[in-house]
Amino acid sequence: MADDGYNNITFVMSERETEETPQSNGTPVVNLSTEKYVPVSKGRLIKNLIVICFGFLFLFTTFQALANLQSTLNSEEGVGVASQSVIYGALILSSMFLPSFLIKKFGCKRTIVLAILCYVPFITANFYPHWGTLIPGGFILGLGAAPLWSAKCTYLNEIGIKYAEIVHTAEDTIIVRFFGIFFMFFQSSQVWGNLISYYVLRPENETSFQVNSQDFNSLLCGSNFCNQIESELFKQPEDWKVYMLIGIYLASALCGAILTGLFLDPLERESVYFEKKLTGVRLLLATLKHLKNPRQLLLIPLTVYSGLEQAFFLSDYTKAYIACSWGIHRIGFVLICFGVVNAVFSLLSGPLVKIFTRLPIFITGTLANLGVTITLLYWQPNPDQTVVLLVLAGVWGLGDAIWQTQINALYGVLFKSDEEATFSNYRLWESIGFSMAFAYSTYLCIDIKIYILLGFLATGMLGYLIIDIRMMCYYKGTFSIDR
Template sequence: MSTESPERATNSGSLDEFLGFREEVHVTMDNHTKELQKLSHGGCNDDQDAVTLLTNTVVADKAKHNPNSERNPDIEVTSNSLTVSSMTKNQIMKNLSMICTSFFLMFTSFHSMLSLLTSLSKEEGMGTFAIFIECSFFMISAMFLASFSIDRFGVKLTLFLSTFTTLSLMAANLYPVWAIMVPASIVCGLGAGPMWASQSAYVSELSKHYANITQTKLKDSLSFFFGIFFMSLNGSKITGNLLSSLLLKQNTQANTSMTLEEIEDCVANKQEAVSNATSLERPDDMTIYTICGTWIGIASLGIVVSAFLSPVTIYGDEYKDGKREAIYSKFLASTKHFWNSRLQKILIPLSMYYGISNGFLIADFTKSIVGCTLGIQTVGDVMLCSGILNTVSAVLVGPLTKHFGHLPFFTIAFLCFGGVQVSLLIWKPGPENGYPFFIFGSIWGVADAILKIQVMTIYGHLFADNIEAAYGSYFMLEAAGFITSTAYSVFLSTDVKLYILLSFLVCSAISYYTVEYIDRKQNKRQDVEQ
């Protein structure tokens, strides 16, 4: 008799093979022919009987090879075309709600901090350099530490422990000097890779359980679950920037009196003007202590929530069997995909552009454009509008894409980004009229949401057979773009950085339309052959 194995499909869209935390369960059919015949002919009264029957079958067979292992309820069994999951729908949605709540709380603080970091620590570009260091070590940890941590500690424990590193950079703002900011940025970056990898793996596994129970396509389940998660994450931008605005408005001693010439020099990112800008003066110590304490308190609450997540691996996060893959083998998978895929090479400008544009938004738009002109206390208000439009767009883009396709939305995103960047080159900002800042921030939020969702979707579509390595390449390129943007931020004027953004935008549009043409051509060829 043959042996069946629930092998992981390479086009499932999950990260488990890439991260190396999932194991296969082999069920010997010789010993269970009667049970499976009973199941296939309706011998079970309901779904719960079916779950119990196949779960016991798997556990009994597994126990023969691993008598010391403990049973974990999170088991998926595949026999021919039948797939069963013992995790109930309520359990799945409870854990999804908990991880969304956890990241919402943590990133309410983190987004609030990012909006103000370059302004609160503007001396010698300390805030911008801190972001550069954090992203650099994020790349390193994503390539090397993520798979290692999950393989050794499991998904849940890796997620829980890595979230503590986000507190380091928040606490460093209490006394922002180089000797504190640099180590804090390194710690935050080293924890970011394992945190995001374990988060993606956790949500991916929940979506698989959900697809098994509801008998829906895994692609639709992944889109649904990640859509909910990113809606929650984008919502933290709203609350984070609202928090920044409310806390900074307590600083009644803020001095925003600057001449028009001083404002123009500050907006242009002339370092002497930025250093002397009264609109970017650091608030008093009591306000800083209140801001940082609030950040740490809210983020700590999110970490506590993550501690109550249920494990989602087959025999629990604590169960490990077989040989662990070498750390470098995980990285080589992404490297091999990167160099062997023609479409991946074409998508390099588009993948890097998202990181470069976010680097400009965080390091330049908030400080040089909004902060210099309207004052640091207005940064939260502008970014609040951006976050609201970003969240609303993220909710609407998914359903609308089903009706109109990806091409129109990519075009809308390119036009929105280009329109704002050209306007910033032409327009001369002044404190007498603050409405354009809110308009530009809102349009940027719409374009940001559209581009992020569409890029993630097109990667999942084009590289379905090697999805883990493809997403690894994407995050590496996005981080490289962000690092590049923050690296030259201190040395170049604002208008030069806008020209660089526009150049990358044009290259990104060309790369996307090229890939779209190739993909449609291949689809037509396949239709003809069929």
């Protein structure tokens, strides 16, 4: 999501003093021009950073782990992956119309709390997963997702600016540090959510779920998987275990809303800035106009790939490789490896770019995903080679960390003067990648999906290399970067 920069926003502390001036009807009103604010301390800013980090940790411990299970836990008629496609379709609409409006009306804090609550219907729908519950729940979640991330970006940006003023450090340095801390917490949610699902869903006698490697040759897993259900390993956990899991996840999401609602300090006067923000049709037109920029066109395949690769891992890797060869209950166990590597490299990506520049980091991400993808195409999952599932998940986490941090940063570097249309395009094309992958998930075999991934990765990196070469020529004075 866009890490937009917002200025001139002031913290309001509960201890603030105000002068009241009477209206003609005797009703006192606050005179903002004489408002006295308690100075913001470093400790208070750090407290707000910790609160928002833990609020998102509680929420996405639930959502990300639940998303990982949709293709297997709710596999009947493909309703699980269909709900994921609806989520990202709704997110596209929401990105155009809701974030600025809600933040202007309610402020960042209330927007974050309300948006977290938008996740609750989808989580609750998993108690009774059908088209009439998961699809509406997914749509509501998608509507809340864009305001949630926009408000989060605004809030972190502002506390970073305030902290930089206090410690007399460059704003960019502090903001990057705060976002790095946030994404470390955010990515670690994969660990906790998947750990919960593993321990709740695992059977009492795991040996009964083992498949003999000789018998396994008859099962069509891996790249040959075409949504057939032929293994005992696809056997659904007992209902009471599923209900317990969803109950834990629901409680975790509600804890996130309560934590931010009670302990996050509000920001005042966001509306002063957001009056200038584009919304609705104006933002849509600006987004479409931005497509005239050749650099934006070159970035589209890589941005779509960012959505495709995440959706493939959540929907297809979990089902065709982990569940098919090792059991549904072990999906969470394997994805812990993905979450740990993703969290570590999300934190390290910023410093690594400063040391090595962006091009080697992008090439590393490409080689990581390319190596895993080709392995998935030719390697046949086997119950005796489960360590390979862990290694592949970890390497995929490395690549995903690079795409999530560096593509976003690249947009900010290339299009500094047109933030709104820029990050609207980023959200649009990444969400299209998600929606595409989830939409065709139940209709295509794994090998076809892998070829689609390889095609978008190759095209996307070609576009990025063209941009990088043009930038180098620009800085050497050869030609204009906008040509």
